Amino acid sequence: MSLKTFLKIDHVDKVFPLGGGKEYVALRDVELEIRENEIVSIIGHSGCGKSTILNLIAGLDTISKGTILLENKHILSPGPERAVVFQNHSLLPWLTVYQNIEMAVKKVLGSTLSASEIRDHVMKYISMVNLDHAKDKYPGEISGGMKQRVGIARALSIQPKVLLMDEPFGALDSLTRANLQDHLMRIQMQTGNTVIIITHDVDEAVLLSDRVIMMTNGPEATIGEILDVNLPRPRKRLELQHNEEYLRCREAIIEFLYSKFAKDDE
Amino acid sequence: MPFKAINILLLPLLLLGVMVGVWSYIALKIPGFPTPSEVWSELFVVLSDPLYNNGAGDQGIALQLGNSLARVFGGFAIAIAVGVPVGLLIGMSKSAYTAFNPYIQILKPVSPLAWLPLALFVFKEVNTTAIFVIFITSIWPIIINTALGVRSVSEDYLNVARVLQLTPFEKVFQIILPVAVPFIFTGMRLSLGIAWLVIVAAEMLTGGVGIGFWIWDEYNNLNYAHIIIGIILIGVIGYILDTVMGLIADFFDYRKRGRV
Numbered sequence: 001m002s003l004k005t006f007l008k009i010d011h012v013d014k015v016f017p018l019g020g021g022k023e024y025v026a027l028r029d030v031e032l033e034i035r036e037n038e039i040v041s042i043i044g045h046s047g048c049g050k051s052t053i054l055n056l057i058a059g060l061d062t063i064s065k066g067t068i069l070l071e072n073k074h075i076l077s078p079g080p081e082r083a084v085v086f087q088n089h090s091l092l093p094w095l096t097v098y099q100n101i102e103m104a105v106k107k108v109l110g111s112t113l114s115a116s117e118i119r120d121h122v123m124k125y126i127s128m129v130n131l132d133h134a135k136d137k138y139p140g141e142i143s144g145g146m147k148q149r150v151g152i153a154r155a156l157s158i159q160p161k162v163l164l165m166d167e168p169f170g171a172l173d174s175l176t177r178a179n180l181q182d183h184l185m186r187i188q189m190q191t192g193n194t195v196i197i198i199t200h201d202v203d204e205a206v207l208l209s210d211r212v213i214m215m216t217n218g219p220e221a222t223i224g225e226i227l228d229v230n231l232p233r234p235r236k237r238l239e240l241q242h243n244e245e246y247l248r249c250r251e252a253i254i255e256f257l258y259s260k261f262a263k264d265d266e
Numbered sequence: 267m268p269f270k271a272i273n274i275l276l277l278p279l280l281l282l283g284v285m286v287g288v289w290s291y292i293a294l295k296i297p298g299f300p301t302p303s304e305v306w307s308e309l310f311v312v313l314s315d316p317l318y319n320n321g322a323g324d325q326g327i328a329l330q331l332g333n334s335l336a337r338v339f340g341g342f343a344i345a346i347a348v349g350v351p352v353g354l355l356i357g358m359s360k361s362a363y364t365a366f367n368p369y370i371q372i373l374k375p376v377s378p379l380a381w382l383p384l385a386l387f388v389f390k391e392v393n394t395t396a397i398f399v400i401f402i403t404s405i406w407p408i409i410i411n412t413a414l415g416v417r418s419v420s421e422d423y424l425n426v427a428r429v430l431q432l433t434p435f436e437k438v439f440q441i442i443l444p445v446a447v448p449f450i451f452t453g454m455r456l457s458l459g460i461a462w463l464v465i466v467a468a469e470m471l472t473g474g475v476g477i478g479f480w481i482w483d484e485y486n487n488l489n490y491a492h493i494i495i496g497i498i499l500i501g502v503i504g505y506i507l508d509t510v511m512g513l514i515a516d517f518f519d520y521r522k523r524g525r526v
Contacts, residue, residue, distance in 0.1 A: 058429065059428075060425055060428060060429075077428075078425075078428040078429045078431065079429070079431060080429060080430055080431060082429070083429060084425070084429050086422055086425065086426075088422060090420075090422040090423065090425065090426050092423060092426070092440075092441070092444070093520060093521070094444045094520030103430075103440065104430055107430045107431070107432065107436070108430060140521075158430070
């Protein structure tokens with residue numbers, strides 16, 4: 001793991017204007033450095049602005065104060081080097097699995113690849129999420145878990161520097177979620193992507209992450225604590241059930257979320 | 267209880283019997299009102315020589331209907347050519363929407379026939395006038411539904427476009443149009459239906475040739491059986507237009523390609 005700073009969130013505020021000259025300060029003075037090849041989770045109660053941070057990194061929303069730098073370049077707008085896996089997968093329903101990924105690949109890498117290379121490239125990422133059999137199906141014909149795998153394949157296919165995942169498995173049942181988490185860990189071992197995951201699931205955060213970023217409650221949410229998860233990879237969920245480090249991390253997050261920053265109005 | 271296939275044939279026929287009975291009663295009470303059997307035999311006369319042409323004002327039924335259809339499709343085509351881009355524009359741009367919306371709201375409820383005298387004064391020719399009236403008829407549902415389609419594009423798809431840095435051109439063709447096309451076709455289907463209603467009235471006013479003119483002309487000729495034939499033919503063609511348009515709309519609707 002390289003230790004140089006890859007993504008730097010530097011004293012960032014996010015303020016949303018409300019009607020009548022009022023405003024809502026969602027984030028206050030968020031400061032975070034993320035290293036290359038790292039998997040980082042951002043966890044917090046709903047309304048803590050964790051999705052807002054992701055949108056700022058993606059460039060889908062504008063920063064009110066401070067800066068975000070990716071490899072020392074300012075993030076001002078969205079771009080394919082920061083691919084997003086959306087919570088509701090956001091596949092285009094009129095395109096097949098293959099075409100959804102092909103569209104992204106053609107746009108981002110089309111100028112550097114030949115037609116057959118594009119085909120191979122798309123198929124490589126479809127295979128990576130084990131969806132060869134479903135490549136000609138439309139999103140409406142496949143399950144929620146499969147759709148999210150296509151979403152991940154599409155995001156990875158454009159070879160981003162950072163993979164941003166906004167509660168990617170939140171809408172799935174727990175068995176499917178476990179399956180996708182395993183997929184994600186396996187793929188990240190292969191590709192070495194830097195991954196930022198927004199989640200509200202404690203086990204998911206510990207299982208997947210090198211570090212867990214814990215957010216205080218909004219308004220004026222900021223980073224409360226950062227937890228290092230010192231578990232070797234590849235991680236096996238069965239073996240972790242009684243692992244001391246796993247249990248320590250889990251406890252630390254639960255302590256943070258339900259004691260220090262408990263929220264009882266949800 | 268399953269609805270038997272035979273009922274689908276039987277029930278309309280039963281109602282036809284009732285309607286013919288009422289019709290016959292009316293024909294009995296109003297002297298000169300064509301009876302069902304008179305209309306039935308006249309229908310064969312009219313349909314036996316649909317393409318005769320004895321000059322302006324006296325042509326076969328197919329030529330009359332053909333002229334009406336040509337005007338409808340002419341005006342309809344121009345309305346699509348103008349309405350879809352305008353609809354895309356006001357769907358995508360808040361400024362364009364703000365600029366156009368009041369005029370669309372004011373002009374939309376105006377009967378297209380109100381434009382007819384003005385069009386006649388400008389074009390001094392009935393064919394162009396009729397096409398213009400159909401254009402005015404067709405354009406509002408097309409603009410409104412196109413804009414509605416554009417605005418129904420989910421924020422998520424637009425975010426995909428932003429992350430991939432699609433150009434505005436790519437965004438329109440790869441994201442917005444696929445979503446908007448079913449809406450556009452709904453607008454076109456509505457437009458075509460209304461256009462087919464309006465052409466009859468427009469041709470009654472403009473004269474010359476066309477199914478509307480033909481019906482009015484037969485009124486002047488005291489040939490009331492032909493008026494009923496005209497009504498039936500207009501209905502049948504309107505039904506066919508709507509059905510074909512519906513099939514085309516379904517073909518272009520990604521949601522109806524045998525899935526979801």
